[in-house]
Every structure is written in C-alpha cells, then in structure tokens.
C-alpha cells in the first residue's frame with residue numbers, strides 16, 4: 182500500500198482515485214474548489230466511443246478559415262490571446278500531417294476499445310447504476326453531399342469499433358427525433374454512443390466514494406516537491422504533506438504543476454459553452470450532433486443541454502455567453518419548438534493537446550509521479566480507462582501500449 186496524493190477532483194482525478202483505492206492504496210485528493218463546475222460537470226454527457234479522429238486533420242484545416250470568419254461560429258480564436266496560443270497552434274498545424282493523424286487515430290482507438298467496459302467496472306466499484314443510457318446518437322447534415330462524404334468514414338470507424346451506423350434521409354431521421362421539424366438533408370445514426378444522464382451526479386458519486394474510502398480535501402496544490410524519501414505536496418495555504426507518490430489531474434491547470442517539475446507540455450484550453458434547460462418543454466429521444474455547426478443537443482435526466490463549439494482563449498479570459506445564445510438560435514432552425522429564452526448558461530475549459538492525444542504518463546525520470554490530463558473533447562468518455570491506466574503505471578511502471586500517451590513527446 183502506498184500513500185498517494187492526487188491534484189484535482191475532476192472526472193479524471195476521481196476515476197484515478199477510485200482505481201487506486203480499489204487496489205488498496207491510501208489516497209488523498211486535493212481539490213481547489215469542491216463546489217466548482219469544471220468541464221467534468223458541464224460537458225455534453227456523451228460517451229463518444231466512435232470519436233477516434235484527432236481534431237488536427239486536413240479537412241479541419243480546410244474549414245477553419247470559414248469558421249474563424251464568424252465570431253459566433255463553431256471555432257473562434259480570442260485574437261488578443263494569439264501570442265500565448267502560437268506554440269500550440271503551430272504544433273496543431275504540424276499534427277494535421279497524415280502520418281501523425283494516423284498515429285493519433287491508432288492511439289485513440291486503443292483507448293476507446295476499453296472505454297465502455299472501464300466505465301461499467303468503475304460504476305460497479307462505486308455502486309452507481311442507471312446513470313448511462315444506450316441511446317446511440319444522430320448526426321444531422323444540412324446538405325446531401327456532406328452526408329454522403331461523411332458516411333464512408335463513419336462506416337470505417339464503426340467497423341473498427343464494432344458499432345452499427347445507418348444513413349438516414351430526413352424522414353427517417355425525423356422518425357427517430359420528431360422535434361427535428363426544420364430543414365436538413367438527412368443524418369447518420371450511430372449505435373456507438375451512449376448518454377451519461379447526469380454528469381454532475383456522476384462526479385459527485387465518485388467524490389463521495391473517495392471521501393468515504395480515502396480523503397477528499399479542499400485545498401489548492403501549489404507545488405509538488407521531489408524529495409529523496411517522499412513526494413511533498415505544498416498547498417497554496419502553505420501546508421506541507423508527505424506522500425509516496427503523486428498524480429497530477431488538474432485539467433488545464435496541470436500545465437503549471439508539470440512545468441514546475443521541469444517538464445514541457447503544450448496544453449491550451451478549447452473553451453466550450455452550453456445552455457441547460459431543466460424540465461424542458463421540448464424532448465429529444467437521443468443526442469443530436471449538428472455537424473456543420475459544431476454543437477450537440479443532449480437529453481439528460483430531466484434536462485436538455487445544448488452546447489459545444491470551440492473558443493481558443495486563455496483559461497481565465499472573460500466568458501462570451503453570446504456563443505451559448507448563438508447555438509440556441511441555430512438549433513431553433515431545426516427544432517423550432519425550442520424556447521427562445523430561459524435555461525442556464527455555462528462555459529467550460531477543455532484541456533487540449535495539439536495532437537488530441539491525452540497525456541497518461543509517468544514522469545520520465547521520477548516514476549513516483551504520474552499525470553493524466555489533456556483529454557480535450559473526450560475526458561468524460563476516457564476517464565475510467567485513464568484512471569485504470571494510471572493505477573497500473575504507478576504499480577507496474579512504464580508499459581509499451583501506453584507509450585503514445587507519454588509526456589516524453591513534448592520534451
């Protein structure tokens with residue numbers, strides 16, 4: 182049994198903590214804001230197993246200039262933050278080379294294959310059930326040509342993962358989701374997606390397990406000190422505690438701790454926005470992706486959440502909630518019965534690497550320290566498999582199948 186500290190009680194930190202507790206370790210999770218609503222809470226609630234394609238790829242670069250021209254479109258950049266974002270953006274451009282796209286796809290495929298089973302086991306360990314729905318998801322397209330272009334690739338991904346996909350005309354798509362009364366060409370149904378009905382309740386459930394079987398402390402980790410006989414955690418309040426091992430799972434804020442350990446990393450925020458309608462007057466039967474507009478509407482437990490899009494900006498830049506309003510406005514083209522006002526708006530920070538591959542790694546020269554962050558759009562989906570991987574890295578050391586996720590690629 183080891184004494185292990187974890188910095189950050191988001192979904193990645195909590196899933197890691199549960200795995201380590203299950204293996205008999207004495208785990209303390211430090212969280213700077215226990216009542217906060219980080220990305221792990223406000224996300225779209227989708228287990229997105231089919232999404233193995235990295236964001237940096239040639240077709241994305243081709244669409245980017247058009248998107249960037251619309252300040253409320255699917256992709257925006259806060260131009261005053263450009264100098265800070267430049268190293269990440271240059272690496273993002275390089276990551277769109279075909280060889281790297283294939284490496285990212287292979288890495289994501291290897292994690293996605295275990296994502297669902299890992300979530301089922303995690304829930305069983307914690308004693309949660311009924312929190313996921315085998316919903317599948319529908320992606321709708323405005324034009325027939327975009328639908329026809331997308332379908333063969335979706336078929337290929339589905340075959341790799343063992344899912345079904347089906348091309349639907351507008352009438353067949355509407356038969357699945359009758360509220361889609363507006364104009365569109367058709368859609369693709371994929372059975373590979375599932376819905377987490379309440380992401381906040383899931384996180385609180387994991388945190389309750391950690392509180393009961395380990396320690397959950399409200400404190401900000403200011404430094405992780407490598408000492409000969411221990412790892413010292415220093416909190417922002419100046420308290421010091423000694424551990425055998427430590428894990429950094431602090432979302433976007435991980436980069437500060439990692440840099441203070443003498444390591445390099447390219448991690449920036451893709452900020453996203455959404456609106457949640459509680460007891461909504463309009464119902465969707467399953468999540469609907471509006472593929473040409475970069476957002477998704479998810480039916481949660483007693484709620485409908487509409488959001489997504491990407492805003493490249495510094496983590497602490499002021500939020501621009503006009504982006505949430507723009508997505509509601511666009512959705513009304515397809516679902517005219519969606520209310521014009523109401524709902525709760527939220528902004529969250531996706532911690533993203535340029536190649537879309539998360540860091541799931543040991544410190545290259547100190548195997549007492551592990552790190553898991555940079556899951557971008559897919560942290561909820563990959564949380565359980567990440568937690569399991571970190572537990573096995575800390576117990577058994579480096580493993581070849583986890584090499585693509587090593588922080589060594591940034592050194």
Ligand SMILES: Cc1cc2nc3c(=O)[nH]c(=O)nc-3n(C[C@H](O)[C@H](O)[C@H](O)COP(=O)(O)OP(=O)(O)OC[C@H]3O[C@@H](n4cnc5c(N)ncnc54)[C@H](O)[C@@H]3O)c2cc1C
Nearest residue numbers: 189191193213221224225227402432434453559560561562
């Ligand atoms: C709009 C939107 C929609 C999304 N939809 C989906 C989806 O449908 N499916 C999916 O799989 N993913 C989705 N994601 C992505 C997913 O939410 C993230 O990848 C994931 O939540 C990241 O989890 P995390 O634990 O790494 O980070 P976070 O959720 O940011 O948690 C990090 C935690 O660490 C704490 N912390 C930070 N620094 C310190 C410190 N120094 N000391 C102590 N504590 C600290 C923070 O307070 C926070 O609680 C979405 C994201 C957004 C923004």
